[in-house]
Amino acid sequence: MSKTILKSPMRKNISIYALVIIGYIVMQCMIQTGNITSVLHGQLVPICAYIVMAISLNLTVGILGELSLGHAGFMSIGAFSGVVAATSLESIIPFAPLRLAVSMAIAAAFAGAAGFLIGIPVLRLMGDYLAIVTLAFGEIIKHLINCLYIGIDSGGLSFGFLGTASDLNLKDDGAVIVNGPMGIAGINRISNFTAGFILVMVTLFIVLNLINSRAGRAIMALRDNRIAAESVGIPVTKYKLMAFVTSAAIAGSAGALFAMNYSTVVATKFDFGTSILVLVFVVLGGLGNMMGSIIAATVLTILPEMLREIEQYRMLVYAVILILVMIARNNASFMAYLDNLKNRIVNAAKKTRKGGASVG
């Protein structure tokens, strides 16, 4: 952020898209040739989901500049509404990828609506208070879903709260989808790596284009200086809500993708720890830096799996690595060294290209 001349956003964005596409192609090649470990293969969809979560939280924390500690709550709403939608649409839309897309859209709508309702009171607060209240809302969502019962039968969906699944009074052909604290079991696992890749690309398209437009400028202006933004006629509440709701909706679709990769999902999966995990991706990757979020989400999702070999020291090593990366990223001379290295590589590449051209 200390650079004087800013890079053109267009070039920066193209390199982000390129990174994701190359990553996808490499992974696909590894899958096709069978060069992939089963652990990594199993992590591909969660990685995509976490990348989408990190990008969406970066919109709130890095671009809007408000710390949110309850982002997993929106993921949870997306996960549950997405799975319920997918289950109830099973007979209407037999084609699985389309059903996945529709249920992701429904998940985004539900999470976005929740973001709107929560955003109205929360965004009136400032700084630490806002962070604490989002934390509380995240927990509230978790506990509400923990008490939720949803069943389906020939008469449609039926809902129950507290009580037990038998209170739903389902007909004989009915089935319980959401079973309170036991969550959802027997999910039809329709998520796959390609769907995850497409969701990442769509998310990037939405977020990057939003940032580099009139609305995005207004959102960043609120982050940099709220009073000045108001003084040039920017309505504060509108743009804060716009960023918050977009962020929540994207988190919802990530939740749907995530949930439909597993056969069971419970509300306690999306707790405070998950919110913090995603926040770590964002902070490590750099506030407002989407490329950083993607890399951090990928590396930090794979890392614990890679460290499984050292068994009980796994989380210790993971924590030490986190701290070291934080220190390195905040060390000006180390970052300058990295920049220098990057420039040297770029220049060398240019030279060889020029050399090759002159020979040819």
Added chain:
Amino acid sequence: MDEKRPKTKLVPVPSKSIIPERNLGKPPIMEVLRLGIDFGGLTAVDDFNLTLSHTEIAGLIGPNGAGKTTIFNLLTKVYEPTRGTILLHGKDTHGMNTAQVNRAGIARTFQNIRLFSNLSVEDNVKLGLHNQIGYGMFSGIMRLPRYWKEEKHAHEKAMELLSIFDMQDLRGHRAGALPYGAQRRLEIVRALATNPSLLLLDEPAAGMNPSETGELMENIVKIRDVFQISVLLIEHDMKLVMGICEGICVLNFGKIIAKGTPGEVQNDPVVIEAYLGRRGEEDRRAES
């Protein structure tokens, strides 16, 4: 505070206006009537009356802590006034917020510079143009033709505005990394971009050397002439104030102590006393 704010209504108040004669025919751009604000028990501004006409450059001066910036904050609704009325183009701004007041025609700069420091110079100006760029969130995300057309138009307009201060070359720079003087100029450009009818400048010459101040004086007059707007400025540099202001309002302890043309104000004994203290007091102290 228990006391509820009385609903503002139009009260004719005899105020000594500072309308220059050439514009007497036109209705005033802004009328401020009996404006006041209390912070708890402290009355920061009281009974402030001001009339500004079209294309007038007026100055607001006074010792430190006199309430000058508070008045700017009241006019732009950063603070809600406790008493009084602000009429902009004859319309009461009561109940409007800062953003709405800006859209109604008041733009301002800040004493302690408030730029969007992580954004580029061009984006800062484009934010000033925000309400004149006509596409929504959806067109922006989907990159519809409307986006390209409006952004191109905004870019051209931003460059045109930056050219007032010859700052086109700086368009890609991070606003926070600009030198001090350029930041002050950028703030003025950003305020102008909102297409105001009244520009409030809070100490525009602070921290500038005499040659820069001279250049700034020319530019303020130029801006007034080109954009046909009124300017109200707070400034401690008397050369600037006396040089370009057509009317001056002197404030002390939140109250107007003098109003008039530069010549009148300069020779007003009350003003001299507010700035330099009473001669008698000093003499007495010297004697004892």
